[in-house]
Amino acid sequence: MANANKPSITQQEGDYRFETYKPAGKLFGKEALMTGGDSGIGRSVAAMYAMEGTDVSASQNVGIVYLPEEREDAQDTESLIIKYGQKALLIPQGIRDEEGCKRIIGTFVDAFGQIDILVNNASVMFDRTIRTNIYGTFFITRAAILHIPKGGSIITTASQVAYAGPPSLVDYSMTKGAQVAMTRCLSNQLLSEGIRDLCGPLSNPPRWIRIRFSNGTQVPLRWEESVVPSFWDNRFTSMAVRLSLDEESCWPESA
Known part of the structure; x- marks a missing residue:
C-alpha cells in the first residue's frame, strides 16, 4: 500500500506534469524498455513516452526495469503510464549480471515481440556503481541489440560529470x-544497421537534476560544484530524450 504521507505523482516537484505539452504521436506503436524507470529521470521519460502514444490507434508499451525494493516507486510510474492511456510491464530485476539482463530482455520480447527503444537509465552509488553503470549498461545493450529493428534507438543517460570531474564523485564520474x-x-558499429545510439549530459546549463536514493533520501546539494544553483526539471530531460527518438532527427549519435 502506498505511503499516505507520500506526495501524489502530480505533486512531486512538478517533474512528471505535462499540462502544457502537446503530444504529436511521434512514438505511437513503439515498444520501449527502460532501466531505472521507477523514479526521477526514468519516470519523467516514461511519462513522456506514454503521452506520445496517445491520440493514436496503436497502443504503446513501456517496460520498466527496477530493483525489487523499489516496487512502490515502480507502481507509481505504472499508474502514470496508465493515466496517459498506455500499457506498462514492470520487471523487478537488477542489471549487474549478464544473466539477469538476458532475463529482462526475454521477458520484454516475449510480451511485445521486439524492442524499438532501449533506455539505459539505471544508476547507483564503488562496486555497485561499476557493476550497474558499466557492466549493466553493456550487458543490457548487448542482449537488446538482437531484438532492435532498423530505425530503433538506444539512449543512455550519461552526465556532465564525465567531462567536469567533480572531486566528490570519482566513481560515478568514471x-x-x-x-x-x-x-x-x-x-559507429550500429550505423550500418540503421540503429541510433545516443547519450549525453541532459541538463544545460550545468545544474543538479532532482533524483532520490532508493532508501527515500534526497541527494544532498553541493551548490559550490554547480554553475547554476537550482534544479533542472526532469520534464526538460524527457523532452530532450523524446526529440532524440524522433525519426526526423538526423544525427546518428550524440555522445
Missing part, C-alpha cells in the same frame, strides 16, 4: 565516462 565511450563506439 562510469559515466565509460558510458560515453561505449556510445561512441556502438554508434
Whole structure:
C-alpha cells in the first residue's frame, strides 16, 4: 500500500506534469524498455513516452526495469503510464549480471515481440556503481541489440560529470565516462544497421537534476560544484530524450 504521507505523482516537484505539452504521436506503436524507470529521470521519460502514444490507434508499451525494493516507486510510474492511456510491464530485476539482463530482455520480447527503444537509465552509488553503470549498461545493450529493428534507438543517460570531474564523485564520474565511450563506439558499429545510439549530459546549463536514493533520501546539494544553483526539471530531460527518438532527427549519435 502506498505511503499516505507520500506526495501524489502530480505533486512531486512538478517533474512528471505535462499540462502544457502537446503530444504529436511521434512514438505511437513503439515498444520501449527502460532501466531505472521507477523514479526521477526514468519516470519523467516514461511519462513522456506514454503521452506520445496517445491520440493514436496503436497502443504503446513501456517496460520498466527496477530493483525489487523499489516496487512502490515502480507502481507509481505504472499508474502514470496508465493515466496517459498506455500499457506498462514492470520487471523487478537488477542489471549487474549478464544473466539477469538476458532475463529482462526475454521477458520484454516475449510480451511485445521486439524492442524499438532501449533506455539505459539505471544508476547507483564503488562496486555497485561499476557493476550497474558499466557492466549493466553493456550487458543490457548487448542482449537488446538482437531484438532492435532498423530505425530503433538506444539512449543512455550519461552526465556532465564525465567531462567536469567533480572531486566528490570519482566513481560515478568514471562510469559515466565509460558510458560515453561505449556510445561512441556502438554508434559507429550500429550505423550500418540503421540503429541510433545516443547519450549525453541532459541538463544545460550545468545544474543538479532532482533524483532520490532508493532508501527515500534526497541527494544532498553541493551548490559550490554547480554553475547554476537550482534544479533542472526532469520534464526538460524527457523532452530532450523524446526529440532524440524522433525519426526526423538526423544525427546518428550524440555522445
